[in-house]
Amino acid sequence: MKLFRVIKHALWKAGFMRRTGAPFWVVRAHFLSDYFHKHFGGCREAGRRHRRARDDFRRSSRHLDFDDDWFSGSVPTLLRAVDKAGLGQREGLNCLEIGCWQGLSTNFFLTTLSGSRWTCVDTWAGSDEHKSGRCATQQVLAQVEDTFDANLSGFRGRYAKHKGTSLSFYSLSAERGPYDLIFIDGSHHSDDVIVDAVKCFEMLRDGGLLIFDDYFWTYYEREMDNPAAAINAFLRLKRQCLEIVCFDYQLIVRKLSSSSRRDSG
Ligand SMILES: C[S@@+](CC[C@H](N)C(=O)[O-])C[C@H]1O[C@@H](n2cnc3c(N)ncnc32)[C@H](O)[C@@H]1O
Numbered sequence: 076m077k078l079f080r081v082i083k084h085a086l087w088k089a090g091f092m093r094r095t096g097a098p099f100w101v102v103r104a105h106f107l108s109d110y111f112h113k114h115f116g117g118c119r120e121a122g123r124r125h126r127r128a129r130d131d132f133r134r135s136s137r138h139l140d141f142d143d144d145w146f147s148g149s150v151p152t153l154l155r156a157v158d159k160a161g162l163g164q165r166e167g168l169n170c171l172e173i174g175c176w177q178g179l180s181t182n183f184f185l186t187t188l189s190g191s192r193w194t195c196v197d198t199w200a201g202s203d204e205h206k207s208g209r210c211a212t213q214q215v216l217a218q219v220e221d222t223f224d225a226n227l228s229g230f231r232g233r234y235a236k237h238k239g240t241s242l243s244f245y246s247l248s249a250e251r252g253p254y255d256l257i258f259i260d261g262s263h264h265s266d267d268v269i270v271d272a273v274k275c276f277e278m279l280r281d282g283g284l285l286i287f288d289d290y291f292w293t294y295y296e297r298e299m300d301n302p303a304a305a306i307n308a309f310l311r312l313k314r315q316c317l318e319i320v321c322f323d324y325q326l327i328v329r330k331l332s333s334s335s336r337r338d339s340g
Pocket residue numbers: 145146173174175176177178179180181196197198199200201202203239240241242260261262263267
């Protein structure tokens with residue numbers, strides 16, 4: 076029964092990737108990364124360490140005020156990418172987060188990357204999905220920015236807020252980059268995700284990591300309106316300039332330096 080479910084889910088994912096325009100090398104990267112880490116990740120010391128870090132983060136974040144945890148399940152994938160890019164021990168990392176909500180992901184990054192500084196961009200007005208469903212209560216939306224501030228009160232001086240859309244940030248941001256790590260988790264409509272992808276990649280340092288949350292998210296009825304359609308288009312455009320580092324539910328790419336870019340021929 077379990078095997079049947081796994082195969083059915085894999086077939087759905089392959090179909091979804093094809094319909095949203097994923098090139099073959101992206102499909103292959105997903106199935107190699109996802110299959111290996113789901114089934115064998117825990118056999119390696121690094122995999123066990125990343126899972127312990129996820130459990131520790133879940134315990135330590137119990138004192139924070141948040142309504143939903145959409146984030147901590149991704150901790151092992153994020154740590155694997157950070158290790159691969161050698162960012163874990165680096166001091167003075169300049170990082171950007173698009174879409175912070177109540178600050179759970181920001182809290183994790185500030186705790187884990189102890190030498191990092193973050194620019195946090197959000198409207199703090201919620202996304203389409205917050206306008207229906209459990210998070211849509213006026214009370215949660217009315218307090219979301221105050222909750223973010225309270226959850227990050229221990230990190231004053233290590234982050235700066237930009238309150239507004241990511242689009243409004245890009246026109247001001249030229250002097251703030253380049254960034255070593257960027258986490259994109261703002262609006263999930265593909266029209267916005269493609270802009271976030273292109274602008275954030277432009278602001279990323281060579282060797283830096285760009286993290287897309289929610290690749291397999293299917294909130295919008297028209298599949299091409301979901302993040303995957305935009306991420307796939309971006310990957311096609313920039314194939315020569317990036318490599319996929321990890322790809323489970325999140326997709327994480329590293330920007331290649333100009334000398335190591337692939338030949339476009
Ligand atoms: C899924 S939540 C972020 C969750 C958070 N990263 C975490 O893991 O805890 C998406 C956030 O994006 C914000 N947002 C939506 N559209 C945006 C836009 N165009 N520009 C900036 N932020 C936006 C929403 O206000 C919301 O706080």
